[in-house]
Amino acid sequence: MSWxxxxxxxxxxxxxxxxxxxxxxxxxxxxxxxxxxxxxxFPGRQVLNGLVHLPLILPPVVTGYLLLMTFSPRAPVGQLxxxxxxxxxxxxxxxxxxxxxxxxxxxxxxMRLSIEAVDPKLEEAAATLGASRAGVFCTITLPLILPxxxxxxxxxxxxxxxxxGATITFVSNIPGQTQTLPSAIxxxxxVPGGESSALRLVVVSVVVAMTALMLSEWVSxxxxxxxxx
Amino acid sequence: xxxxxxxxxxxxFALDVDLHLPPGLTVLFGRSGSxxxxxxxxxxxxxxxxxxxxxxxxxxxxxxxxxxxxxxxxRGLGVIxxxxxxxxxxxxxxxxxxxQRRGGTGELSDVVDMLGIGDLIHRRPAGLSGGExxxxxxxxxxxxxxxxxxxDEPLAALDEARKGDILPYFEMLRDRDIPILYVTHxxxxxxxxxxxxxxxxxxxxxxxxxxxxxxxxxxxxxAGIRGVGAVLEARVARHHDDGLTELDASGVPLFLPxxxxxxxxxxxxxxxxxxxxxxxSRPEGLSxxxxxxxxxxxxxxxxGPGALVxxxxxxxxxxxxxxxxxxxxxxxxxxxxxxxxxxxxxxAPEDIGRG
Numbered sequence: 228m229s230w231x232x233x234x235x236x237x238x239x240x241x242x243x244x245x246x247x248x249x250x251x252x253x254x255x256x257x258x259x260x261x262x263x264x265x266x267x268x269f270p271g272r273q274v275l276n277g278l279v280h281l282p283l284i285l286p287p288v289v290t291g292y293l294l295l296m297t298f299s300p301r302a303p304v305g306q307l308x309x310x311x312x313x314x315x316x317x318x319x320x321x322x323x324x325x326x327x328x329x330x331x332x333x334x335x336x337x338m339r340l341s342i343e344a345v346d347p348k349l350e351e352a353a354a355t356l357g358a359s360r361a362g363v364f365c366t367i368t369l370p371l372i373l374p375x376x377x378x379x380x381x382x383x384x385x386x387x388x389x390x391x392g393a394t395i396t397f398v399s400n401i402p403g404q405t406q407t408l409p410s411a412i413x414x415x416x417x418v419p420g421g422e423s424s425a426l427r428l429v430v431v432s433v434v435v436a437m438t439a440l441m442l443s444e445w446v447s448x449x450x451x452x453x454x455x456x
Numbered sequence: 457x458x459x460x461x462x463x464x465x466x467x468x469f470a471l472d473v474d475l476h477l478p479p480g481l482t483v484l485f486g487r488s489g490s491x492x493x494x495x496x497x498x499x500x501x502x503x504x505x506x507x508x509x510x511x512x513x514x515x516x517x518x519x520x521x522x523x524x525x526x527x528x529x530x531r532g533l534g535v536i537x538x539x540x541x542x543x544x545x546x547x548x549x550x551x552x553x554x555x556q557r558r559g560g561t562g563e564l565s566d567v568v569d570m571l572g573i574g575d576l577i578h579r580r581p582a583g584l585s586g587g588e589x590x591x592x593x594x595x596x597x598x599x600x601x602x603x604x605x606x607x608d609e610p611l612a613a614l615d616e617a618r619k620g621d622i623l624p625y626f627e628m629l630r631d632r633d634i635p636i637l638y639v640t641h642x643x644x645x646x647x648x649x650x651x652x653x654x655x656x657x658x659x660x661x662x663x664x665x666x667x668x669x670x671x672x673x674x675x676x677x678x679a680g681i682r683g684v685g686a687v688l689e690a691r692v693a694r695h696h697d698d699g700l701t702e703l704d705a706s707g708v709p710l711f712l713p714x715x716x717x718x719x720x721x722x723x724x725x726x727x728x729x730x731x732x733x734x735x736x737s738r739p740e741g742l743s744x745x746x747x748x749x750x751x752x753x754x755x756x757x758x759x760g761p762g763a764l765v766x767x768x769x770x771x772x773x774x775x776x777x778x779x780x781x782x783x784x785x786x787x788x789x790x791x792x793x794x795x796x797x798x799x800x801x802x803x804a805p806e807d808i809g810r811g
Binding site for chain 2: 346348349351352353354355356357358359360362366367370371
């Protein structure tokens with residue numbers, strides 16, 4: 228990628244790193260939320276549903292500001308994380324958190340749909356054959372929802388690659404530190420003569436997004452064919 | 457020996473049963489909504505009743521008074537569901553082994569041979585017919601080496617021809633001495649399979665007894681009047697060259713379309729009440745081959761124009777559904793002698809079972 232300058236390359240690499248960790252770390256929480264919303268009836272279910280979807284409808288700047296208020300080094304939570312060596316504000320880890328939160332609704336929706344499509348009668352049948360609850364989940368539920376899990380993960384990744392508002396509000400736009408691909412495009416457009424750099428990053432964005440989508444389609448088809456769904 | 461005591465309310469439906477089931481195949485018989493499937497679910501551990509106690513041999517599977525209610529996977533049962541419920545992402549072989557790997561001891565090749573599913577073993581459930589799926593489901597339950605098999609209307613989703621294909625496998629299970637609790641609303645399945653019948657109606661046990669006693673009782677119409685029909689037991693006397701089999705029912709010859717049982721075997725046949733014609737004198741010049749002489753035991757008139765006549769014959773009790781008008785015209789009354797006439801072809805193949 229010699230046609231990318233060092234600052235551009237740093238932005239692309241950082242975005243890939245941030246998006247990867249955003250996706251990976253939200254995966255277990257997303258799965259738990261999706262399962263709870265699809266299967267469990269509990270008080271506060273609608274509240275949880277609302278909270279999960281909030282980042283989708285709230286202005287991203289507001290989400291970023293709320294994150295800043297919670298995790299800034301002066302806030303109690305931020306201080307606590309600082310002392311255990313996981314500072315978030317103005318770090319790439321914070322960018323990953325912002326991206327994870329923004330992609331969370333998309334991830335949960337995709338997973339929830341696929342969990343709702345699994346017939347609980349199959350899980351009952353597995354239980355009568357001697358499988359414990361964890362066993363049923365691993366051998367029946369998880370393989371059947373795998374296409375939905377992958378779709379959710381890839382959507383979250385793609386969303387993380389494009390996240391801008393919450394990220395720039397929470398962790399700012401520090402080249403090499405927190406300057407993700409969209410922040411870099413924004414920065415290049417602010418300076419005279421930056422258009423060509425911005426354009427190259429736009430091309431990278433489009434390629435990454437298209438690749439993610441096509442990959443998710445291909446993987447879903449493969450898995451769907453295998454499970455005979 | 458399986459003890460089932462349950463009481464449970466769902467809305468305005470109350471289930472209240474107390475059963476002591478001997479070994480063999482017990483049919484829970486009743487119309488839909490009578491609570492049969494809830495009993496199966498409770499025994500399987502898929503439903504926790506308000507109050508209940510379930511004991512299999514000497515193992516307590518559940519006792520709400522002692523706050524014991526084992527989850528399904530700790531009960532060691534085999535459940536065969538109406539819809540097969542095969543796992544779509546696993547092959548037939550993996551489906552069969554699912555229960556075996558979790559504590560079963562059955563031998564895969566035995567079960568595959570018994571059910572004739574050797575050719576299906578590497579396929580996936582989506583490509584199988586309904587009958588094939590149900591055979592795999594039977595095998596899967598069997599390989600879990602269950603203490604009891606629960607079958608919840610296992611044939612209800614199949615067409616008539618497929619039902620005939622699957623029934624013999626349940627006869628085989630019965631002959632393997634695995635206790636079976638079998639739910640159905642089909643009198644034909646009761647007649648063919650049951651060593652013992654429990655009739656359920658609106659959540660209560662209406663009657664418990666042998667298939668012969670229960671289906672021959674004119675006071676019981678759990679599956680509706682069209683499902684009424686008595687069961688006779690008869691010995692295969694000979695197979696004739698014209699495709700008929702002659703049975704000997706305590707001295708009365710009966711002719712059926714060819715049955716697969718060998719000469720000397722005892723078979724059960726169910727004679728649907730609506731296929732029986734009554735005649736005071738022994739009919740002459742009639743095409744029907746089966747004529748059972750007897751005496752009227754009881755006449756039960758329903759709300760409509762029909763009457764259900766129970767006859768005592770040497771072969772056993774026979775029920776006939778005729779109109780009240782005919783019953784009067786023939787002068788039928790208790791103790792009057794009468795002949796029951798049944799066409800050979802009116803005895804459906806699914807109504808003939810091994811004794």
